[in-house]
C-alpha cells in the first residue's frame with residue numbers, strides 16, 4: 001500500500017466530499033456541523049483554512065495545527081492533525097495528534113501508516129514527546145498508538161460523567 005500524507009488540496013475534492021458523507025452517516029462528532037453543499041461551493045476557501053489551521057474547536061487559547069490528508073491512488077482516505085503545542089483542553093482530549101480513517105477504507109492499515117508517517121513530522125515541528133488520547137473502548141486506536149511506541153501513563157474519565165480515556169505518550 002502506497003499511502004501518502006499530503007497538504008490539503010482542491011485536487012481531492014470529490015473523494016473528500018464522498019468521505020464526508022460516510023463520516024456523517026456514522027455520526028463522527030467533529031464533522032456533523034459541516035453542510036456538504038456549502039462545503040462543495042466553498043471548497044477552495046475550506047482548503048486554504050485547512051492549510052493554516054488553528055485549534056478553534058477548543059475553548060482554551062488556540063494553537064497551530066498541521067492538517068494532513070492521507071491519499072491512496074489519488075483518493076482521500078483519511079486525515080491526521082498535528083497540534084504544535086498542548087493547551088488545557090488538548091491535555092484532556094485530543095492531545096498532539098488526532099486521526100480519522102474514511103469508513104470504507106478502515107481495517108487496511110491506513111491509520112497505522114498515517115500515525116507512523118506523522119511522527120517524524122511532529123518531531124520536525126519541535127515536539128519531543130507527543131500526547132495521544134483515546135477512548136478506553138477504541139480498540140483499533142489503542143492498537144495503533146501502542147504499535148507506534150505509545151506508553152500508557154494515565155487512564156481516567158475525561159470529566160466526572162465523561163468517557164474513560166487513555167493518555168499515551170510517544171517519545172519522538
Ligand SMILES: CC(C)(COP(=O)(O)OP(=O)(O)OC[C@H]1O[C@@H](n2cnc3c(N)ncnc32)[C@H](O)[C@@H]1OP(=O)(O)O)[C@@H](O)C(=O)NCCC(=O)NCCS
Nearest residue numbers: 099100101106107108109110111112133134139140141143
Ligand atoms: C480508529 C481508526 C482511526 C482506525 O483506523 P484504521 O485505518 O481502520 O486502522 P488500521 O487499519 O491501521 O488498524 C489498526 C489496528 O486496529 C485493528 N483493528 C481495526 N479495526 C478493529 C476493530 N474493529 N476491532 C479490533 N481491532 C481492530 C487492526 O487489526 C490493526 O491492528 P493490527 O495492525 O495488529 O492488525 C478508525 O476506526 C476511525 O477513524 N474511527 C473514528 C475516529 C476515531 O476514533 N479516531 C481516533 C480517535 S483517538
